[in-house]
Amino acid sequence: MEFNETMKINLEFDKSQEVRDIVSRVYDALKLKGYDPISQIVGYILSDDPTYITSYNGARGLIARIERDELLEEFVKTYVKNL
Numbered sequence: 001m002e003f004n005e006t007m008k009i010n011l012e013f014d015k016s017q018e019v020r021d022i023v024s025r026v027y028d029a030l031k032l033k034g035y036d037p038i039s040q041i042v043g044y045i046l047s048d049d050p051t052y053i054t055s056y057n058g059a060r061g062l063i064a065r066i067e068r069d070e071l072l073e074e075f076v077k078t079y080v081k082n083l
Helices: 011-032 037-047 056-064 068-081
Strands: none
Touching (some): 011 037, 037 068
């Protein structure tokens, strides 16, 4: 086997999967606590106020690991992909 080509690692896939996993866990935590997850997540994205996200099951800490622009980018990519 020859190694003439440079290998490329696709970290975008890994980041996208991490964002999806975190959003799923945050969504579930908000739902379990009786909140409307969509409204709460939108409020968080628009305001950058972490109190829109419950601390239940570590959801607030999880969502803080993702930049808001990354969240929005992932939402738009998913939306456009499902048109």
